[in-house]
Amino acid sequence: xxxxxxxxxxxxxxxxxxxxxxxxxxxxxxxxxxxxxxxxxxxxxxxxxxxxxxxxxxxxxxxxxxxxxxxxxxxxxxxxxxxxxxxxxxxxxxxxxxxxxxxxxxxxxxxxxxxxxxxxxxxxxxxxxxxxxxxxxxxxxxxxxxxxxxxxxxxxxxxxxxxxxxxxxxxxxxxxxxxxxxxxxxxxxxxxxxxxxxxxxxxxxxxxxxxxxxxxxxxxxxxxxxxxxxxxxxxxxxxxxxxxxxxxxxxxxxxx
Amino acid sequence: xxxxxxxxxxxxxxxxxxxxxxxxxxxxxxxxxxxxxxxxxxxxxxxxxxxxxxxxxxxxxxxxxxxxxxxxxxxxxxxxxxxxxxxxxxxxxxxxxxxxxxxxxxxxxxxxxxxxxxxxxxxxxxxxxxxxxxxxxxxxxxxxxxxxxxxxxxxxxxxxxxxxxxxxxxxxxxxxxxxxxxxxxxxxxxxxxxxxxxxxxxxxxxxxxxxxxxxxxxxxxxxxxxxxxxxxxxxxxxxxxxxxxxxxxxxxxxxxxxxxxxxxxxxxxxxxxxxxxxxxxxxxxxxxxxxxxxxxxxxxxxxxxxxxxxxxxxxxxxxxxxxxxxxxxxxxxxxxxxxxxxxxxxxxxxxxxxxxxxxxxxxxxxxxxxxxxxxx
Numbered sequence: 245x246x247x248x249x250x251x252x253x254x255x256x257x258x259x260x261x262x263x264x265x266x267x268x269x270x271x272x273x274x275x276x277x278x279x280x281x282x283x284x285x286x287x288x289x290x291x292x293x294x295x296x297x298x299x300x301x302x303x304x305x306x307x308x309x310x311x312x313x314x315x316x317x318x319x320x321x322x323x324x325x326x327x328x329x330x331x332x333x334x335x336x337x338x339x340x341x342x343x344x345x346x347x348x349x350x351x352x353x354x355x356x357x358x359x360x361x362x363x364x365x366x367x368x369x370x371x372x373x374x375x376x377x378x379x380x381x382x383x384x385x386x387x388x389x390x391x392x393x394x395x396x397x398x399x400x401x402x403x404x405x406x407x408x409x410x411x412x413x414x415x416x417x418x419x420x421x422x423x424x425x426x427x428x429x430x431x432x433x434x435x436x437x438x439x440x441x442x443x444x445x446x447x448x449x450x451x452x453x454x455x456x457x458x459x460x461x462x463x464x465x466x467x468x469x470x471x472x473x474x475x476x477x478x479x480x481x482x483x484x485x486x487x488x489x490x491x492x493x494x495x496x497x498x499x500x
Numbered sequence: 501x502x503x504x505x506x507x508x509x510x511x512x513x514x515x516x517x518x519x520x521x522x523x524x525x526x527x528x529x530x531x532x533x534x535x536x537x538x539x540x541x542x543x544x545x546x547x548x549x550x551x552x553x554x555x556x557x558x559x560x561x562x563x564x565x566x567x568x569x570x571x572x573x574x575x576x577x578x579x580x581x582x583x584x585x586x587x588x589x590x591x592x593x594x595x596x597x598x599x600x601x602x603x604x605x606x607x608x609x610x611x612x613x614x615x616x617x618x619x620x621x622x623x624x625x626x627x628x629x630x631x632x633x634x635x636x637x638x639x640x641x642x643x644x645x646x647x648x649x650x651x652x653x654x655x656x657x658x659x660x661x662x663x664x665x666x667x668x669x670x671x672x673x674x675x676x677x678x679x680x681x682x683x684x685x686x687x688x689x690x691x692x693x694x695x696x697x698x699x700x701x702x703x704x705x706x707x708x709x710x711x712x713x714x715x716x717x718x719x720x721x722x723x724x725x726x727x728x729x730x731x732x733x734x735x736x737x738x739x740x741x742x743x744x745x746x747x748x749x750x751x752x753x754x755x756x757x758x759x760x761x762x763x764x765x766x767x768x769x770x771x772x773x774x775x776x777x778x779x780x781x782x783x784x785x786x787x788x789x790x791x792x793x794x795x796x797x798x799x800x801x802x803x804x805x806x807x808x809x810x811x812x813x814x815x816x817x818x819x820x821x822x823x824x825x826x827x828x829x830x831x832x833x834x835x836x837x838x839x840x841x842x843x844x845x846x847x848x849x850x851x852x853x854x855x856x857x858x859x860x861x862x863x864x865x866x867x868x869x870x871x872x873x874x875x876x
Binding site for chain 2: 379380383386
């Protein structure tokens with residue numbers, strides 16, 4: 245376990261669509277075993293930042309380091325090897341609709357390991373057990389509910405025992421209980437596997453429940469306003485925008 | 501690195517100790533747990549399982565998978581499992597895996613269906629599909645009557661867009677195919693008719709074939725692949741995104757809003773495209789005729805004009821109307837019948853094209869018989 249050491253370092257990152265700069269000068273560090281939140285208002289570029297971190301979109305400037313190794317200046321082959329250590333849960337699960345849950349989870353295993361079909365099925369069954377979907381191996385994604393799709397997506401993200409799990413809005417569209425269960429699951433996985441977790445969200449309840457580190461992106465300033473433990477930021481940060489966000493807008497009401 | 505091993509030994513007092521050693525990583529050659537599962541079934545049956553993992557170094561899913569398999573086997577034999585010997589993280593994962601009990605009736609058996617069952621189901625499915633097509637046609641007629649009474653909700657700009665998509669944007673492909681078909685007919689005609697010294701009748705052959713049959717049928721098949729497929733995909737995707745439901749909740753009839761304008765556009769554009777296709781075909785034929793026969797442009801044109809009768813032209817255009825409505829109907833019906841996944845969109849698109857072409861060919865055969873009987 246390397247808990248506490250720097251795992252992901254984002255350095256001097258600028259992201260843009262064409263000429264339109266979304267965020268600039270992003271600098272933050274995610275440590276091993278962190279539950280790290282990328283937060284900010286709608287449209288500030290949270291999901292774009294996630295896309296850059298998981299290697300789907302290249303940054304306009306800057307670099308992302310994983311365990312000290314630069315991602316974007318590495319060769320395609322090295323990038324592929326690094327990507328294999330990530331697991332990503334997309335916003336609505338993004339399960340492949342033509343495959344059963346078991347096949348969804350098994351695809352990465354068929355690709356990257358030499359396990360037999362029976363063994364892959366066993367692994368898939370175990371991953372589904374972990375997320376509370378025991379017995380659903382042969383279901384197709386359109387036969388299960390939204391919350392189950394998310395959990396199945398998480399099972400797929402964990403197929404290769406990733407070192408880093410990325411979540412895009414995990415609790416969006418879930419009822420409070422399911423959202424809480426998913427939060428608990430995230431913490432449990434972090435604790436038992438030592439996985440580093442990066443979460444894009446703006447659900448305050450979820451942020452305070454799971455996070456120990458974060459970065460706050462602002463739409464107007466187009467850069468990060470703060471980084472650190474969200475509870476600290478809520479109580480002690482000097483920037484009113486950050487405190488306002490973490491207090492659900494109540495700070496400004498008091499000022500006025 | 502120590503060697504990966506899995507051993508068991510009786511600890512006395514009914515305890516069975518299971519010892520894991522070495523690296524237990526997924527994708528490695530891991531020892532099988534079958535011997536332990538077999539041992540659990542033999543007498544003297546152990547009362548309790550104890551895990552010993554002092555020698556265990558690295559582990560991941562490969563290890564947990566083995567542990568879970570052993571626990572499953574033990575609990576089916578009624579043997580108590582003591583998990584305290586497992587590493588801290590592994591114990592929590594095992595607890596997590598068993599935290600949610602398997603939902604009653606969730607698991608699916610692999611029941612094989614017999615031939616009779618399969619035939620029966622396929623028959624019922626076909627019957628159901630025919631009924632759906634019929635019901636859809638009925639709804640379409642109701643919608644058309646709303647259009648005629650001016651009570652339908654639709655966007656005029658949408659209708660114009662559909663006209664453009666089904667009309668002007670189809671011109672390049674229709675030109676290419678029709679021109680080449682005309683040329684092919686002319687080649688065949690020149691070769692065969694010249695044997696009788698009747699090469700000039702190539703003009704008749706091309707003109708009559710294009711105007712009566714080929715222009716309508718080729719255009720229809722192009723439009724089935726082009727516009728019918730697009731209709732199915734567009735409406736199917738809207739169905740998947742629940743956009744169709746959103747229309748219904750607003751009190752807008754999805755058939756009025758999505759289907760009827762598309763069908764009107766294609767039905768109006770088909771005769772125009774067909775006429776254009778006839779022209780392109782005849783031009784293609786003319787080119788070949790002038791190159792291979794010893795005739796002038798005036799002669800060839802005269803021959804063409806005298807060959808085409810008004811009845812042939814009208815008959816061809818009527819056919820194109822029928823084909824156009826069938827292609828549009830197939831596309832929209834398959835789109836509205838689309839399931840709720842990305843794959844379903846692909847399936848309904850495929851079905852729209854297949855159904856469209858089948859309907860075209862079947863109706864072509866029926867219409868030809870009717871025309872012959874009417875003497876057209």
